Amino acid sequence: MSSLRERNILYARLEEVLGTEPAGILMSHIPTEADLATKRDMTHLESHFETRMDGFEGRMDRFETRMDRLDARMERFEDKLDGFHAALREQTRTYMFTMTGVMAAFASVIVAADFLG
Numbered sequence: 001m002s003s004l005r006e007r008n009i010l011y012a013r014l015e016e017v018l019g020t021e022p023a024g025i026l027m028s029h030i031p032t033e034a035d036l037a038t039k040r041d042m043t044h045l046e047s048h049f050e051t052r053m054d055g056f057e058g059r060m061d062r063f064e065t066r067m068d069r070l071d072a073r074m075e076r077f078e079d080k081l082d083g084f085h086a087a088l089r090e091q092t093r094t095y096m097f098t099m100t101g102v103m104a105a106f107a108s109v110i111v112a113a114d115f116l117g
Contacts, residue, residue, distance in 0.1 A: 007032070 005026070014023035037045075 003033070 010030075011023055011027050017023075018026070059060070084094055
């Protein structure tokens, strides 16, 4: 890090050797004290980053908990859906047997009426 006085001395010498424009270009690439991060800056940044990461991890934990609950609900729903399919299959089978019996009985009535009439 260079002080303002040291930067001015360096610029003056560069200006003598290189000229005004090249000296200005070179000096623009040399960082000042304000441009450099200190250990305190880095410690503050680290602390801020850790705080943010802790918050993120907390949100991720809550998200995972919600996903686990949703997964459990989906499993229960699938179980109910399996039960629904079985009941629907059984109801359809019963309906088909009943309708077949009704049709057979109706056909018997028609055949009997034809013989009697």
